[in-house]
Amino acid sequence: xxxxxxxxxxxxxxxxxxxxxxxxxxxxxxxxxxxxxxxxxxxxxxxxxxxxxxxxxxxxxxxxxxxxxxxxxxxxxxxxxxxxxxxxxxxxxxxxxxxxxxxxxxxxxxxxxxxxxxxxxxxxxxxxxxxxxxxxxxxxxxxxxxxxxxxxxxxxxxxxxxxxxxxxxxxxxxxxxxxxxxxxxxxxxxxxxxxxxxxxxxxxxxxxxxxxxxxxxxxxxxxxxxxxxxxxxxxxxxxxxxxxxxxxxxxxxxxxxxxxxxxxxxxxxxxxxxxxxxxxxxxxxxxxxxxxxxxxxxxxxxxxxxxxxxxxx
Ligand code: MN
Numbered sequence: 001x002x003x004x005x006x007x008x009x010x011x012x013x014x015x016x017x018x019x020x021x022x023x024x025x026x027x028x029x030x031x032x033x034x035x036x037x038x039x040x041x042x043x044x045x046x047x048x049x050x051x052x053x054x055x056x057x058x059x060x061x062x063x064x065x066x067x068x069x070x071x072x073x074x075x076x077x078x079x080x081x082x083x084x085x086x087x088x089x090x091x092x093x094x095x096x097x098x099x100x101x102x103x104x105x106x107x108x109x110x111x112x113x114x115x116x117x118x119x120x121x122x123x124x125x126x127x128x129x130x131x132x133x134x135x136x137x138x139x140x141x142x143x144x145x146x147x148x149x150x151x152x153x154x155x156x157x158x159x160x161x162x163x164x165x166x167x168x169x170x171x172x173x174x175x176x177x178x179x180x181x182x183x184x185x186x187x188x189x190x191x192x193x194x195x196x197x198x199x200x201x202x203x204x205x206x207x208x209x210x211x212x213x214x215x216x217x218x219x220x221x222x223x224x225x226x227x228x229x230x231x232x233x234x235x236x237x238x239x240x241x242x243x244x245x246x247x248x249x250x251x252x253x254x255x256x257x258x259x260x261x262x263x264x265x266x267x268x269x270x271x272x273x274x275x276x277x278x279x280x281x282x283x284x285x286x287x288x289x290x291x292x293x294x295x296x297x298x299x300x301x302x303x304x305x306x307x308x309x310x311x312x313x
Contacts, residue, residue, distance in 0.1 A: 005271035006306040007263035010136075013045045013206060014255035015232035020218070022227040025055070025210075028308075033066050037308075038210055038228050039133075040262065047208040047230065048253020049182050051077070051136045051262060052309060055210070057129035058085060065120035066128050071290040071297035072117075073281045074110035076142040076260075076267035080178075080186060081106040081118070082167050083130035084212065084247075090150070092116035093288030098150035100130075105167040107149040107178035111137070113277070113286040114146035117293040131212075131249060133186065134309075135168070136260050136267050141181035149178045161195035162240070164188070169253070172200045184253035191216060191242035198239045199250075206233040207252035214246035223248070264300060264307040275303060 023041040027034050039053035040046060059066060067088060081088055081100045088100045092108065093115040100106040108116060120128065137144070155174045157164040166174045168186030176186075185205065191197045191214075201207060209218065209229045216223045218240055223229055231238065233255070240248070260267050263274045278300045280286035290297070301307040 005263060005274045005303050007261040007268070007271060007274055008040065008044050008306070008308070010040050010044045010046050010051055010260050010262055012048060012255035013230055015206060015230070017232055017234050019230060019232035020221055021230040022224070023230065025226045025228065028054070036226065041228060046136065046256055047251050048206055049135045049138070049184050049256050050133055050186070050251045050253065051260060051267065052134035053131060053210070053251070055131050057127070059128050060126055061128065062126055065124070067118060067120045069118045070295055071115050071293050072265055073113060073115050073277065073287040074108070074265045075113050075277050076137050077110050078135040078137065078180070079106070079108045079110070080133045080135060080168050081130065082133070082186070082188065085125070085127040085129035087121050087124050088130070089119050089121040090116060091290050091292045092148055093290055094146060094148060096148040096150070097292060098148070100150070103154065103165070104150070104152040105154055105176065105178060107151070107168070109144065109147045109179065111142065111144035111146045113280070115287040115290050115297070117290050133251065134267070135180065135184060136256060138182050139258055139269070142267070144181070147179065151176070151178055157199070159197055162189065162191040162197035164197070164199060164250070182253065185250065187250045188212070189240060189248045189250055191240050191246050193242060193245040196239060196241040198237060201235050201238055201252070203234050203236050204254050205252040206255050207231040207235065207238070207250060210249045212247040212249060215242055215244050216246035216248055217241045262309070265309055278303060
């Protein structure tokens with residue numbers, strides 16, 4: 001039986017050589033929070049196993065919490081929440097409760113299915129600045145049992161010209177302790193004013209860079225804000241320079257060998273799977289509850305609607 005599901009098909013860019021291609025970010029409005037959608041890029045591509053990237057903030061707030069995402073389901077992916085400032089409280093259907101803070105990372109493995117809520121905690125700094133990324137799980141691992149890793153402090157590489165906080169996978173000889181199911185890297189790079197930072201990269205990875213703050217150039221080419229720069233593959237090194245100091249996300253991995261389907265909060269392989277996951281959420285099967293969240297859970301969109309994921313959803 002074939003179903004009409006308006007899912008987005010995503011594949012890795014998979015350049016075999018160096019390149020420097022700029023893909024513009026776009027704003028997505030979610031209630032009173034505007035976020036910047038970086039991935040999937042408009043022609044529906046991923047970077048290694050990274051299939052989704054939203055940038056939120058920097059912003060200041062008082063009163064209403066800027067982030068309040070009611071319980072919703074995920075399948076076939078990991079969420080990786082990385083903060084530059086502020087706090088995000090995570091509650092899930094396994095009973096995990098963890099507040100993400102700068103310098104630490106939350107890695108949630110949905111595997112076969114999990115539900116979670118994400119919100120600004122009552123006790124907060126009045127600042128929000130960060131990113132949420134999704135990693136597609138390879139077919140051999142996409143039905144694993146769900147799990148959650150809350151890591152308080154990720155490892156770093158320190159050089160005279162800057163530093164790299166490794167929040168996912170490995171960069172050089174440094175590895176983040178969060179569990180992952182394929183090779184990848186996720187790192188927050190900081191280059192000091194008037195300095196350069198040179199990093200060893202894996203030649204079998206494709207990589208991309210997103211400026212978070214300040215100014216940065218790579219091999220003499222200035223990197224603009226609100227652009228994802230795809231660096232291609234077959235690169236053993238990347239050299240960044242900054243005049244006034246700069247900060248960027250670096251993501252990468254081997255070009256993902258599988259075609260994925262993304263719809264709402266699900267990563268799947270077939271429209272039938274997506275229809276099944278949606279039905280399971282609506283009938284309160286598979287995913288479990290998030291009892292610590294006070295309020296209604298999110299309802300699934302209609303299948304025939306293109307349902308792009310929400311920020312932090
Ligand atoms: Mn979510």
